[in-house]
Amino acid sequence: MTLYDLIDGEIATVKSFTGNMELQSRLVEMGILPGIRIRRIKTAPMNGPIELKVRDYHLSLRQVDARNILIDQ
Amino acid sequence: MRTAAKTPWVALVGNPNSGKTAIFNVLTGLNQKVSNYPGVTVEKKIGKARFTDGDQFDLLDLPGTYSLTPESMDERIVTEQVLNWIHGDNSPSVIVSVVDATNLSRNFYLTTQLADIGIPVVVALNMMDLVIDKLEINLEKFAKDLGVAAIVPMSATEKWGQNKLLSAIQTSIGVKNHENPFPIFLNDDISSALDPLQDIIKREFGYGDRFSTAQALRLITRHSTLEIYNELTTNGISVDNSFLESLEYKRQNAVDILEDLGIKHRIMEATLRYEWLDSVLRTTKINIDPQIAETNYSEKLDGLLTHKFAGPAIFVLLLYFIFQSIFTWAIIPMDWIDGGVSWIGSQILNIMPAGMLRDLLVEGVIAGVGAILIFLPQILILMFFMTLLEDTGYMARVAFMMDRFMTIIGLHGRSVLPLMSGYACAIPGIMSTRTIDSWKERLITILILPLMSCSARLPVYALMIGAFIPTANVFGFINLQGLTLVMMYFLGTATAFLLAKVFSIFIKVEGKSSFVMELPPYRTPLWRSVFSQVLNRGKLFVVNAGKIIMAISIVLWFLASFPKVDNPNGNENSIHNSYAGKIGRTIEPVIEPLGFDWKLGIGLITSFAAREVLVSTMATIYNVESDGDDVIQLKDAMKSDRNPKTGEPLYTPLVALSLIVFFVFAAQCMATFAIVRNETNTWKWPLFMIVYMNVLAYSASFLVYQGGLLLGFG
Structure with a gap:
């Protein structure tokens, strides 16, 4: 399952990444590593980007990119 | 970054939203100077x-950055600066790493990269006021583990801790950074890939142990790190090309080895660093993820402010309020400036x-500068x-x-x-596009931005x-003029x-779009910082646009005033016979199909200088008395002007509409294009x-006028 499938409000653990390396390096630099726990907070208006909580801060990313983050719930 | 040899200098580096600028303001007061980095309009602040x-x-306040890998424009600047310091070009005595105490692990990531450099690092642990009861760290042990000189808890908003920070900076000046080894454990596979x-780089550049390992790791992780060396000069000498080629070759070798071992090299540095940092944080009793279920005040506020329906509605209301205030509050100071300029004249x-x-000063310089100052x-x-909006986190x-x-x-x-x-x-719009980290989307935003009707078009409309x-009223209640x-x-x-859609299909520019963006906690803005930013940007606007205007x-004044003809009838004929008049009559055949004389x-x-100049130009041409209300008299003069050949009114509603439509699209304000030249670093895009804007303006105007004539209007 990917972060895209996670329901708003639920918590999961990052397992691994797929796809676009550019995005992967960005995410890892922002501290999203395999093993880290994240909470999906909400989806933006018009079915836009999603908001996450990770490591004491809030991050937003697009839904297409969320499909590249594999998670365990 | 030349400073007097005897005065030490200190660099402030930190994540965006870490309160870096607040610390800068607390330490320097208003004693600061803002300029731009060469070639880019990223602000360089020295205090x-x-x-x-x-x-x-x-x-020196450097732009906010999450890491030293040069991807976005801000990161690139910080990385280039850091590399220049290492290569001996006027390096700072101390680096102050600003850390947001409410968000330790991600902020300390950058600190670990700074500690590799070899220049003493002092950590300003900012925003301690928000976590003072919760955070118990053994700061001395933590500083030692990270390899930084000191960690100083402080709060820039509550203004405490800055004296301790100052002492820590002063005591670490000149402290020799020992040839520490790289603190992160690398397994044999990775070390042997990194070694060559x-x-x-150690031999060629004389890097220390810690930095050469760190830099080798970063070179493998991000190719852009290698690209920075192309721009690097040490005492005016750039890095040897054949050396860069062998560096590239060795990098590729290391990448191949790691790939064969199944190690993802592009996330290697960040993964190793975070794993190490997290283990250090755990031994200092900081757990990195227990609080993600906790809802803080920002999230509660966002329940309303980014709500599916209420969020956009609030945003529209806010926009309405801002534009209302731009067009109502500004009128009073605009009148003052108008009055002041005419008084000086x-x-x-x-x-x-x-x-x-005297004529040049009054009609050229003062009228021209007044035209820009009024906005x-x-x-x-x-x-x-x-x-x-930016400083509160709403943006x-x-x-x-x-x-x-x-x-x-x-x-x-x-x-x-x-x-x-x-x-x-x-102009300020184009300058603020630099927050868009994808170049293609930033460029398209710049390209279409002058089509948003700016306030200089308003006087013409x-x-x-x-x-x-x-x-007249449409449907009985909508005013046709307002409509x-x-x-x-x-x-x-x-x-x-x-x-924008069309350009995004046709313009091929490198750069992938991403939207990995922090939503910072809502914070009360520091008024002093807000006002100093507003003043600085206002200053940049006046200076940049003012020069061109x-x-x-x-x-234009020369063109409109010469050759001087002694004519007792007044200005009308002198303009008619001036160079500007000749130019006007020369281009008349071109603009006739649009309905313009x-x-x-x-x-x-003249409106190429600034759009609103059209109004004053027309006023001058009609030789209107300046005591009364210019616009009303100009209105009457234009309404009663007749075509000398036909005796029909010269300007009709159709001509007016054609002219307005022309102004909606035309590329007129030259200051805008000078700014675009600065931002894109080439004349290609402004040209x-x-x-495109003038072709669009001409075609649209042509369609309106000729179409209108065909339909029997006018």
Whole structure:
């Protein structure tokens, strides 16, 4: 399952990444590593980007990119 | 970054939203200077500060960055600066790493990279006021583990801890950074892949142990790190090309080895660093993820502010309020400036003897500079709101909410605010596009931004609509004049969006779009910081735009005033016979299909300096008395002007509409294109804009006028 499938409000653990390396390096630099726990907070208006909580801060990313983050719930 | 040899200087580095600028303001007071980095309009802020014993030092505020890998424009600048320091080009005595205490692990990531450099690092553990009861760290042990000189808890908002920070900086000046080894454990596979690369940069550049390992790791992780060396010069000597080639070769070798081992090299540095940092944080009793279920005040506030329906509604209301204030509050100071400029003009008329120099000063320089200064209140008000929205953290939410719509039309969530600024003035709008980290979307935003009807078009719209559009009501309740005005704003915006889509299909520019953006916690802005930012941007606007406006005004004045003809009938004939008049009559055949005569032709030419100049040009041409209300008299003069051949009215509602539509699209304000040149670093894009906008203006105007004639209007 990917972060895209996670329901708003639920918590999961990052397992691994797929796809676009550019995005992967960005995410890892922002501290999203395999093993880290994240909470999906909400989806933006018009079915836009999603908001996450990770490591004491809030991050937003697009839904297409969320499909590249594999998670365990 | 040249500073006097004896004054030490200190660099402030930190994540965006870590309170770096607040610390800069606390330490320097208002003693700061803002300039730009060469070639880019990223602000470079240097201030003077004092240690507790009174000794002075210089403080440089670098752009906010999450890491030293050079991907976005801000990161690139920080990385280039850091590499310049290592290569001996005037390096700082101390680096202050600003860390947000509410968000330790991600902030300390950058600190670990800074500690590799070999220059003493002092950590300013900012925002301690928010976590003072919760955070218990053994700071001394933690500092030792990280390899930094000291960690100083402080709060820039509550103004405590800054003296301890100052002492820590002062004591670490000149402290020799021992040849520490790289603190992160690397397994044999990784070390042996890194070794050849590490050896060669160590030998060639004389890096220390810790930095050569760190840099080898970063070279493998991000190819862009290698690209920076192309730009690097040490004492004016650039890095040898054949060396860079062998570096590239060794890098590729290491990458191949790691790939064969199944190690993802592109996330290697960040993964190793975070794993190490997290283990250090755990031994210092900081757990990195227990609180993600906790809902803080920002999240509660966002329950409303980024709510599916309430969020966008609140944003629209806020926009309405901001534009309302730009057009109402600004009127009073605009009147003052208008009055002040004419007062100075009349004083000069009284003091100076009549002559060319006086005319040049009054009609050229003062009128030209006045024309730009009059928009300063609107720009300052807009800047004030934009800074406020940015500093409270709301701006990121706007990008979050609008990203979906903006992506559909080929733009980016962060395009919204620059485009909004464009309604007041394109210049600050274009300058604020630098927050868009994807170059393609940033470029498209810049290209379409001048189509947002700026406040300089308003006087033109107001004159033509007031004079020629009937005050009739549509459907009994909508005022036709007001409707026309709103339609012109809509026409510009809709065309801008449409073109954004077209450009996004045809413009091939490297750079992938991403939207990995922090939503910082809502914070009360520091008023002092808000005002200093507004003042600095206002200053940049006046200086940048002022230079160009002044030059063009002087040229236009010459064209409109020469050759001098002694004519007792007044100005009309002298303008008719001037160079400007000749130019107007020369271009008349070109603009005739749009319904414009030679007088409007002169107006079109002068409006290249600034759009609103059209109004004053027409006023001068009609030789209107300046005591009364210019616009009303100009209105009457234009209405009663007859075509000398046919005796019919020269200007009809159709001509007015054609002219307004021309102004919606035309590329006129040259200051805008000078700014675009600065931001894109080439004349290619501003020239492209001038061509596409003017082709668009001419075609649209042609369609309106000729179509109108065919339908029997006019």
